[in-house]
Amino acid sequence: xxxxxxxxxxxxxxxxxxxxxxxxxxxxxxxxxxxxxxxxxxxxxxxxxxxxxxxxxxxxxxxxxxxxxxxxxxxxxxxxxxxxxxxxxxxxxxxxxxxxxxxxxxxxxxxxxxxxxxxxx
Amino acid sequence: xxxxxxxxxxxxxxxxxxxxxxxxxxxxxxxxxxxxxxxxxxxxxxxxxxxxxxxxxxxxxxxxxxxxxxxxxxxxxxxxxxxxxxxxxxxxxxxxxxxxxxxxxxx
Numbered sequence: 266x267x268x269x270x271x272x273x274x275x276x277x278x279x280x281x282x283x284x285x286x287x288x289x290x291x292x293x294x295x296x297x298x299x300x301x302x303x304x305x306x307x308x309x310x311x312x313x314x315x316x317x318x319x320x321x322x323x324x325x326x327x328x329x330x331x332x333x334x335x336x337x338x339x340x341x342x343x344x345x346x347x348x349x350x351x352x353x354x355x356x357x358x359x360x361x362x363x364x365x366x367x368x369x370x371x372x373x374x375x376x377x378x379x380x381x382x383x384x385x386x
Numbered sequence: 387x388x389x390x391x392x393x394x395x396x397x398x399x400x401x402x403x404x405x406x407x408x409x410x411x412x413x414x415x416x417x418x419x420x421x422x423x424x425x426x427x428x429x430x431x432x433x434x435x436x437x438x439x440x441x442x443x444x445x446x447x448x449x450x451x452x453x454x455x456x457x458x459x460x461x462x463x464x465x466x467x468x469x470x471x472x473x474x475x476x477x478x479x480x481x482x483x484x485x486x487x488x489x490x491x492x493x
Binding site: 309 | 418435
């Protein structure tokens with residue numbers, strides 16, 4: 266069974282940093298594209314970014330709203346995905362989901378339960 | 387960036403109703419469209435990929451159609467468990483984007 270478990274959320278001040286983790290199991294992690302998607306309170310889904318597997322050179326892609334501030338990385342030896350968030354803004358307050366695409370560069374079909382990040386002074 | 391516009395943003399329906407949600411892309415995306423269902427406090431659930439392919443385990447009352455710029459999600463006979471918010475997402479070029487969502491409420 267595919268499992269994705271996010272952690273690392275919490276309260277952080279504007280301008281601060283936070284690192285989210287996503288522990289995975291139940292599939293061959295190093296073969297798959299992985300995404301981060303977020304959802305601000307009461308709002309819709311927003312795609313944050315993606316990291317390709319080693320076979321695609323670990324290439325990363327980001328939305329314009331986070332490019333230059335957020336960095337996605339992965340540790341295939343630990344079956345884990347990460348999101349380093351710097352220069353956080355109040356608009357970054359959201360539940361952050363990690364998700365896995367089982368079909369190459371297709372959409373993500375397996376999702377974690379999410380972790381809440383609150384940016385506030 | 388490709389924009390996705392869903393309509394309506396919300397709808398009220400009764401159990402047994404046939405419901406159709408539309409998703410329009412700002413430029414052609416072929417068949418690279420997925421649909422998700424989300425209930426309050428829960429992670430999104432994948433329903434459909436490649437515009438019309440049903441995910442394993444998703445009941446056949448859900449169906450998707452369309453290509454290019456215009457897509458639809460249809461629920462043939464609405465059941466109590468189907469009251470939720472539905473999102474489309476394209477995956478043709480980065481950045482991937484979601485539609486704004488359609489909330490399906492009980493009339």
